[in-house]
Amino acid sequence: MTEPLMEVQHLYKAFGRVITAEDINLRFHRGVITSIIGPNGAGKSTFINMMTGSIPPDSGRIMFEGKDITSLPIHKRVRLGVCRSFQVVDVFPELTVFENVEIPILAAQRRAWKMFGLVTNERSVHEEVMEILTKVGLDANADLLANALSHGDQRLLEVAIALAARPKLLFLDEPTAGMNPIERKRILQGIRELSQEKKTTFVIVEHDMDIVFALSERIIVLHHGEVISDGTSEQTRTNDRVREVYLGEEVDL
Amino acid sequence: MRKAFVITLCILSLAGLILLGLYGTRFALYLATRIMILSIFAMGYNILFGKTGLLSFGHGAFYAVGAYGMALFSLHINPHPLACIVAGLCLAFIFSLIIGFFCVRHTEIYFAMLTLAFGMMVFSLIWNLRDITGGDDGLVGISRAPIELGLFSIPIAKANQFYFLVVFFFVLSIAVIYVINNSPFGLVLSGIRENDRRIEFAGLPLRKFRLAAFVISGVFAGLAGSLSALLESNTDPFSAHWSHSAEPILVSLIGGIQTFTGPLIGSVIFVWLREIIERFTQNWMLWFGLILLLIIMGFRGGVVGVLSRIHRIILGSDTQSQRIA
Numbered sequence: 142m143t144e145p146l147m148e149v150q151h152l153y154k155a156f157g158r159v160i161t162a163e164d165i166n167l168r169f170h171r172g173v174i175t176s177i178i179g180p181n182g183a184g185k186s187t188f189i190n191m192m193t194g195s196i197p198p199d200s201g202r203i204m205f206e207g208k209d210i211t212s213l214p215i216h217k218r219v220r221l222g223v224c225r226s227f228q229v230v231d232v233f234p235e236l237t238v239f240e241n242v243e244i245p246i247l248a249a250q251r252r253a254w255k256m257f258g259l260v261t262n263e264r265s266v267h268e269e270v271m272e273i274l275t276k277v278g279l280d281a282n283a284d285l286l287a288n289a290l291s292h293g294d295q296r297l298l299e300v301a302i303a304l305a306a307r308p309k310l311l312f313l314d315e316p317t318a319g320m321n322p323i324e325r326k327r328i329l330q331g332i333r334e335l336s337q338e339k340k341t342t343f344v345i346v347e348h349d350m351d352i353v354f355a356l357s358e359r360i361i362v363l364h365h366g367e368v369i370s371d372g373t374s375e376q377t378r379t380n381d382r383v384r385e386v387y388l389g390e391e392v393d394l
Numbered sequence: 395m396r397k398a399f400v401i402t403l404c405i406l407s408l409a410g411l412i413l414l415g416l417y418g419t420r421f422a423l424y425l426a427t428r429i430m431i432l433s434i435f436a437m438g439y440n441i442l443f444g445k446t447g448l449l450s451f452g453h454g455a456f457y458a459v460g461a462y463g464m465a466l467f468s469l470h471i472n473p474h475p476l477a478c479i480v481a482g483l484c485l486a487f488i489f490s491l492i493i494g495f496f497c498v499r500h501t502e503i504y505f506a507m508l509t510l511a512f513g514m515m516v517f518s519l520i521w522n523l524r525d526i527t528g529g530d531d532g533l534v535g536i537s538r539a540p541i542e543l544g545l546f547s548i549p550i551a552k553a554n555q556f557y558f559l560v561v562f563f564f565v566l567s568i569a570v571i572y573v574i575n576n577s578p579f580g581l582v583l584s585g586i587r588e589n590d591r592r593i594e595f596a597g598l599p600l601r602k603f604r605l606a607a608f609v610i611s612g613v614f615a616g617l618a619g620s621l622s623a624l625l626e627s628n629t630d631p632f633s634a635h636w637s638h639s640a641e642p643i644l645v646s647l648i649g650g651i652q653t654f655t656g657p658l659i660g661s662v663i664f665v666w667l668r669e670i671i672e673r674f675t676q677n678w679m680l681w682f683g684l685i686l687l688l689i690i691m692g693f694r695g696g697v698v699g700v701l702s703r704i705h706r707i708i709l710g711s712d713t714q715s716q717r718i719a
Binding site for chain 1: 579
């Protein structure tokens with residue numbers, strides 16, 4: 142087995158008496174599309190927040206490419222290659238679609254500190270922006286303000302901004318929420334293609350079980366901060382504890 | 395077409411400034427000089443306020459630090475005007491770096507209150523360190539020595555001579571601020587205003603960018619302050635007072651905080667209106683407040699914002715014009 146991209150060791154987190162992560166041990170390998178599912182309050186969001194640096198764990202270690210990143214700030218993790226998208230659209234509303242994607246690319250190309258020189262002259266940045274916009278299908282809307290986009294397009298932009306940071310490991314928090322079936326298909330196709338390129342490894346939190354089972358090569362089930370199942374979709378379907386947890390919600394597994 | 399229009403406007407304005415310098419009365423020159431100094435102050439300030447979205451109530455302090463730094467250097471070390479201005483800028487840089495370091499850890503009202511507190515600390519330092527700063531009298535007798543440039547020297551003692559020195563710094567400041575606003579760095583600052591959390595997830599150190607914006611605006615405040623010390627030949631402790639820190643905010647609001655030329659137009663309106671009102675009444679603040687109320691309530695997006703919107707409706711042109719204005 143090769144070295145994992147990210148390794149989580151004995152992660153523990155509690156908010157008061159509510160335990161949202163209890164001794165989580167996970168490894169994420171390159172190129173494996175992984176989904177994290179679980180009922181509301183299972184600790185999925187907290188998990189992403191701890192991985193990407195918004196919330197520090199109470200104890201445990203997070204290793205990325207063999208480096209301990211447990212106490213690194215958000216922007217340094219992004220630079221190393223750990224990024225995320227948000228469940229609620231969280232773009233730069235009064236900037237154009239183009240500029241939204243341009244900011245993380247300026248950062249990735251180390252041009253963000255350049256003060257004396259017009260941003261319109263940054264040719265290599267512009268090429269990369271258009272590449273990403275074409276990939277997610279927003280190239281025709283490049284000059285629109287982000288808040289003028291439809292909700293589905295804003296979700297696409299959300300993912301595009303995350304991709305623009307050139308992540309090696311990308312956490313997508315409900316990427317298809319509020320999308321119509323066409324947009325959904327496009328984003329899923331995009332994720333598959335990007336995953337096959339092996340530059341970006343995806344970890345997806347999703348509620349829609351159809352998507353989870355269609356897309357993922359590995360499914361992790363969280364419940365009350367504990368990993369209760371970790372395996373292929375077939376293994377997840379037949380896991381007794383998972384059935385037990387989801388029984389009350391009548392989800393057809 | 396648009397570009398040609400903007401370039402023509404720039405050339406005409408510059409020609410106007412030069413003609414005013416050659417043929418204007420002393421009083422007109424004095425007003426124009428004050429307008430330009432306030433413009434430098436406000437346009438620099440707007441990098442922090444309009445661009446980055448941080449409201450500071452303490453930039454009067456950097457204006458005063460620039461003025462006192464300039465004056466102290468002139469009185470004790472060397473009266474060369476350029477050297478004095480550089481000294482003022484350096485001191486403003488150091489102060490804004492130190493004060494900014496603490497302020498940018500917070501945002502919104504906490505940031506605003508911290509800048510207010512630091513600003514008042516600088517004010518009381520100037521007020522109380524009588525031996526160095528002259529206390530409530532300020533520093534007096536700052537000479538406008540000629541600018542020695544090796545082979546020749548440029549006199550700036552007369553009002554019209556000094557006017558051209560200010561025009562030089564005014565044009566230079568506009569050019570530098572324009573480039574900064576439209577640079578990659580400027581785009582990041584806009585991003586901070588729009589969504590600071592996302593800036594971190596773009597892989598950028600948020601606080602360092604905030605601090606940079608703070609220091610840049612502080613240095614422009616320092617430049618404005620040192621030019622004002624040269625203009626008045628003395629320094630005023632009240633330039634560090636929070637009421638003076640409010641001036642660039644008002645000026646930016648009048649002109650339009652989301653526009654490049656807003657603070658400039660706002661400065662013209664501010665100085666000119668005040669001058670007119672003061673001729674008729676002692677209570678200029680009351681009347682000025684009323685007019686300000688009308689402008690801010692009636693012109694959403696400031697005077698420049700409204701004008702460029704009208705301009706766009708007439709021409710039916712694209713969204714670009716809003717950004718260039």
